[in-house]
Amino acid sequence: MNRVIRPILIVLVLSSFPAGLFAAEIGTSAVTFNLQQISEISVTGSPTLTISSAVAGQQPQPVTDATSRYAISTNGTNTRITASIDREMPVHTSLEIRLAAPGSGTSLGYVTLSPTPADVVTGISHVASGSRTVTYRFSATTAAEVFSASYTVTFTLTD
Amino acid sequence: MGPMNPVHASAARMIGTMTMAGLVMVMVMPAPVQAVDITVVGSWTEFIDQADLTGGAGTNLTGTYTSMTNVNIVAITNTTGRTDNWRVDIKRVDTTWDGSLRLSARRTSSGSGTGRITGGTSYLQLTTSDQTLFSGRGDRFDVSIQLRVTGASLTLSPNQYITTVQYTVIDMP
Numbered sequence: 161m162n163r164v165i166r167p168i169l170i171v172l173v174l175s176s177f178p179a180g181l182f183a184a185e186i187g188t189s190a191v192t193f194n195l196q197q198i199s200e201i202s203v204t205g206s207p208t209l210t211i212s213s214a215v216a217g218q219q220p221q222p223v224t225d226a227t228s229r230y231a232i233s234t235n236g237t238n239t240r241i242t243a244s245i246d247r248e249m250p251v252h253t254s255l256e257i258r259l260a261a262p263g264s265g266t267s268l269g270y271v272t273l274s275p276t277p278a279d280v281v282t283g284i285s286h287v288a289s290g291s292r293t294v295t296y297r298f299s300a301t302t303a304a305e306v307f308s309a310s311y312t313v314t315f316t317l318t319d
Numbered sequence: 320m321g322p323m324n325p326v327h328a329s330a331a332r333m334i335g336t337m338t339m340a341g342l343v344m345v346m347v348m349p350a351p352v353q354a355v356d357i358t359v360v361g362s363w364t365e366f367i368d369q370a371d372l373t374g375g376a377g378t379n380l381t382g383t384y385t386s387m388t389n390v391n392i393v394a395i396t397n398t399t400g401r402t403d404n405w406r407v408d409i410k411r412v413d414t415t416w417d418g419s420l421r422l423s424a425r426r427t428s429s430g431s432g433t434g435r436i437t438g439g440t441s442y443l444q445l446t447t448s449d450q451t452l453f454s455g456r457g458d459r460f461d462v463s464i465q466l467r468v469t470g471a472s473l474t475l476s477p478n479q480y481i482t483t484v485q486y487t488v489i490d491m492p
Contacts, residue, residue: 190483190484193481198369
């Protein structure tokens with residue numbers, strides 16, 4: 161009997177490298193931005209308000225001054241401006257203040273000043289606004305005594 | 320044709336068996352892939368407060384903040400030599416980042432080493448997807464990177480805004 165032996169050679173070759181086999185390495189760097197609470201307010205103006213006369217039989221008319229300005233920058237949400245004076249006004253007199261809203265927020269109109277801070281603008285959020293009008297209104301009755309005095313008004317931007 | 324002669328059938332089975340015994344299989348495996356390495360050193364932290372207002376109360380924040388020219392130092396190593404091409408991709412991986420802050424990167428030096436380096440010298444705004452920042456060949460050391468943030472304003476609430484710049488080196492054919 162004849163024997164025939166025929167070995168069969170099979171060669172398997174990977175002919176190309178898939179893209180995923182390319183080596184890749186990674187390096188990293190951290191970036192951190194610390195954004196602080198920013199609440200800045202400034203006021204300009206030193207008005208003089210004078211009541212010097214009245215119509216006979218009537219109370220003196222209030223006098224106003226709208227030459228003062230304020231500027232504000234805040235990244236807060238729902239902040240407010242309060243205002244106060246350093247001491248009480250004389251009896252039978254009052255000093256009021258009105259601030260124009262700075263774009264966002266609501267002005268409370270004329271607010272009577274006292275040593276206790278009172279809200280004058282509320283609901284201020286994320287704003288930069290300059291040269292907003294501050295209006296002072298001075299009132300007196302005939303019962304008030306004559307006086308001349310300087311007062312310091314303090315504005316505070318608060319949460 | 321009649322049934323096979325039993326002798327012939329036996330021989331056929333033997334031939335079949337011998338053929339199976341003679342089968343030789345050879346596989347050529349691909350050579351192991353050499354990993355090019357990238358090393359990144361440095362991080363960037365910026366504190367923003369009222370001093371960053373452009374003109375005090377009534378003004379907004381300075382919109383642009385720029386790091387040192389070498390806030391990151393990058394090295395590409397373990398290449399096969401000066402003819403081994405590679406590229407470096409870059410992207411952001413955000414943690415508490417805000418989309419209004421635009422982070423950009425640029426290469427401010429070529430570093431040292433064999434081969435060469437090209438591209439990346441103009442600011443590239445980073446996204447959360449990879450983009451090629453620069454490419455080259457061979458080992459490179461002390462490649463300087465500068466970062467820049469634009470878009471900061473008072474519309475952003477107080478917070479820590481954090482992201483990670485991810486550099487990926489890819490060995491090229």
